Amino acid sequence: MIKGKDEEGEKFKDYFKWEEPLKRIPSHRFLAITRGESEGFLRTKIAIEEEQALDKIEQAFIKTNNNELREQLQIAAKDSFKRLISSSIETEFKNTYKEKSDIEAIDVFAKNLKQLLLAPPLGQRMFWPSILGFELAAKWFA
Numbered sequence: 001m002i003k004g005k006d007e008e009g010e011k012f013k014d015y016f017k018w019e020e021p022l023k024r025i026p027s028h029r030f031l032a033i034t035r036g037e038s039e040g041f042l043r044t045k046i047a048i049e050e051e052q053a054l055d056k057i058e059q060a061f062i063k064t065n066n067n068e069l070r071e072q073l074q075i076a077a078k079d080s081f082k083r084l085i086s087s088s089i090e091t092e093f094k095n096t097y098k099e100k101s102d103i104e105a106i107d108v109f110a111k112n113l114k115q116l117l118l119a120p121p122l123g124q125r126m127f128w129p130s131i132l133g134f135e136l137a138a139k140w141f142a
Contacts, residue, residue, distance in 0.1 A: 009041030022046060022093060027101035034098060046090045053089075054081060 015033050036042035054077060062073045 009036065009039075012036035012041045015042055022097060025097075027104040030097055030101045031105060034094075034101075044094075046093050048086050048089055050081065050086075053086075054078060057081065057085075 012032070015036055018033070020029075033042060033044060037044050054074075057077045058074065062070055062077070064070055064073070
């Protein structure tokens, strides 16, 4: 929660101290949190396990037996992860989940719209439009 916006951001109060694994978050919740962030009421952060990520970077890129070189490469990997890679990963995950959530929201909207359009116009009442139209026309021209 951004300080000073407590009253204005009341509709986002459920997410002020929210934590949830990204892979388990439903699309509607992710879209609500994203909207709160874009409106300036929330700040989000995707936490990446640094040790696990650094281990994967080391396995992929550090392939030397020279201890001094290995140590310098580990320092460079840690620095680049903190300054560049982690924010890039966070942005990529947000964009990917936003796209996925948008697609799911469109699917839900389409299903709801289909049900609405296929529903009878006046519920369960019987309706004879030709008879009503004839009676109305007869009243106008009489």
